[in-house]
Amino acid sequence: MNPRQISVFLENRSGRLKEALEPLATANINLRAISIADTTDFGILRLLVDDPDQAVQILKDAGFTCTINAVLAVEISNVPGSLAQVVSILAAENININYLYPFSCSSLLLLQTCNNTRAKQALTAAGLTVLAETALGKL
Amino acid sequence: MIWDTNEQLTRDQYQTLQEQGLKKVIRYVYDQVPFYRRRMQEIGIEPEDIRSLNDLIQLPFTTKDDLRHNYPYGLFAVPLDQILRLHASSGTTGKPIVVGYTTKDMANWTNLVARMVTQAGVLPQDIAQICFGYGLFTGGFGLHYGLEKVGATVIPASAGNSEKQLMLMEDFGTTVLVSTPSYALHLAEVAQSLGLDPATDLQVRLGLFGGEPWSERMRQEIEARWGLAATDNYGLSEIGGPGFAGECSARQGMHISEDFFLVEIVDPDTLQPVPAGTPGELVITTLSREAMPVIRYRTKDITRLHSEPCSCGRTTIRMEKVTGRTDDMLIIRGVNVFPSQIETVLMETPGVAPFYQLVVDRQEHLDTLEVQVELAPDYFTDNYAALERLSKQIANNLHKVLSLTAQVKLLEYNSIQRTAGKAQRIIDKRRSL
Numbered sequence: 282m283n284p285r286q287i288s289v290f291l292e293n294r295s296g297r298l299k300e301a302l303e304p305l306a307t308a309n310i311n312l313r314a315i316s317i318a319d320t321t322d323f324g325i326l327r328l329l330v331d332d333p334d335q336a337v338q339i340l341k342d343a344g345f346t347c348t349i350n351a352v353l354a355v356e357i358s359n360v361p362g363s364l365a366q367v368v369s370i371l372a373a374e375n376i377n378i379n380y381l382y383p384f385s386c387s388s389l390l391l392l393q394t395c396n397n398t399r400a401k402q403a404l405t406a407a408g409l410t411v412l413a414e415t416a417l418g419k420l
Numbered sequence: 421m422i423w424d425t426n427e428q429l430t431r432d433q434y435q436t437l438q439e440q441g442l443k444k445v446i447r448y449v450y451d452q453v454p455f456y457r458r459r460m461q462e463i464g465i466e467p468e469d470i471r472s473l474n475d476l477i478q479l480p481f482t483t484k485d486d487l488r489h490n491y492p493y494g495l496f497a498v499p500l501d502q503i504l505r506l507h508a509s510s511g512t513t514g515k516p517i518v519v520g521y522t523t524k525d526m527a528n529w530t531n532l533v534a535r536m537v538t539q540a541g542v543l544p545q546d547i548a549q550i551c552f553g554y555g556l557f558t559g560g561f562g563l564h565y566g567l568e569k570v571g572a573t574v575i576p577a578s579a580g581n582s583e584k585q586l587m588l589m590e591d592f593g594t595t596v597l598v599s600t601p602s603y604a605l606h607l608a609e610v611a612q613s614l615g616l617d618p619a620t621d622l623q624v625r626l627g628l629f630g631g632e633p634w635s636e637r638m639r640q641e642i643e644a645r646w647g648l649a650a651t652d653n654y655g656l657s658e659i660g661g662p663g664f665a666g667e668c669s670a671r672q673g674m675h676i677s678e679d680f681f682l683v684e685i686v687d688p689d690t691l692q693p694v695p696a697g698t699p700g701e702l703v704i705t706t707l708s709r710e711a712m713p714v715i716r717y718r719t720k721d722i723t724r725l726h727s728e729p730c731s732c733g734r735t736t737i738r739m740e741k742v743t744g745r746t747d748d749m750l751i752i753r754g755v756n757v758f759p760s761q762i763e764t765v766l767m768e769t770p771g772v773a774p775f776y777q778l779v780v781d782r783q784e785h786l787d788t789l790e791v792q793v794e795l796a797p798d799y800f801t802d803n804y805a806a807l808e809r810l811s812k813q814i815a816n817n818l819h820k821v822l823s824l825t826a827q828v829k830l831l832e833y834n835s836i837q838r839t840a841g842k843a844q845r846i847i848d849k850r851r852s853l
Binding site: 286288290291292318322323325327344345346347348350379380393 | 795797800801802803804807811829830831832833834835
């Protein structure tokens, strides 16, 4: 199974991110990766945690609108050009990347594309390692 | 079922009744209420000059300010010892408006509400939960006495404490819900958060909603969430509270009790009568009130009248759902905007919850309209572009309806304050400039 990511709809007002993160901290949930995209009015907070189901429940109980969806976790080398390589593989296959962000250790890249299944095949065929959710826990 | 034989008179009979009623009430206020006498004398009209319904337009209008300036008892036509009950409007600005009832007024009121709830479909075997505040507001007590009159079992739950309301509904087997439409939606949400599906877990089959304007789309939303038939009713404290008009099962407008009230529709700017069937401001003259008759009261509510016979068998004139209030009407960059128009657009857009707020401001001498609306939780996916498309789509639809560019702001679900009373939907920051 691909790693599951939590997406949280956040209004762009001060203190709202804190209100989302505090209950997770209280429940001792470790954030493995985090990304925030924003416009002037709202943002989407994306999180990778060890137990997404529990985290989603906590966020919903705290009144947040959130959802779970899958991302790809691709291992890349920490050398110049490695991100360019991933991107060009997908470009060659005409697969759009919706967004990407790094995992907490920098040699892992999280990305979501318009077609995760085909993206995974293309990346694996090019010799890259695409990790399952269970593999992230060991990192 | 029809409560009263007076709901099925011929148009001619109503006209005769109203003509007699008008002459009588004009003589009555001239003799009993110095305010009306002075007003008539100022323009040189004596009660004898009012000979037919056509003479009504010679009489001056009465406004909310007139009622306010005569606080508390200035417009009463009887001495206080004949007053059995006092109610008052919420009075968000300054002093409230006070209304009094004599023993006969109370009996008439009860009967009018009995008509109205029967029209809506309430039966003696119903269990009706009233979620209007019991207090100075006419809604709670008004519905209470009328529902008792038709023999329904009344639960005087009053406003607030939604979880308890739902507990009562579940345990007592409530079949009729009486509330504001926005509170009905709020209750449905609270129910869902408690794991209760109002449509299947509760027995509420009929809703009587009033107290604030609401759109046809909001009706559909309430009906879908509750699995009930939602009916509209209309009344205002100034003319005695609920019981003025209500919908029947045909849903072709709200039947007005014409034997008690004389209605007109006028152009809110020129104050001249509009041609039959044209929308305009509703003006009401009470024909039978003893304690506090009101002559040509300007309701500020915009509606339209229909006089053709209704399939339910009643012959009284009907008013359409109120589409807005002249004082709710926002003028934004010279364009007239009714909040109900915006509500309809929002309700027609999948992806947003039926909770919204309108913020009007002025930036660099230009009016701005921001429509804040909650994102429906089910609609949220990880897709950023979808959210932007949603706000753009709302803005486009608003532009089509209003010819005005509005900023659309998507809010988190539940971030707009829920209320048991009338929803506060407009924040006009220009007023403080």
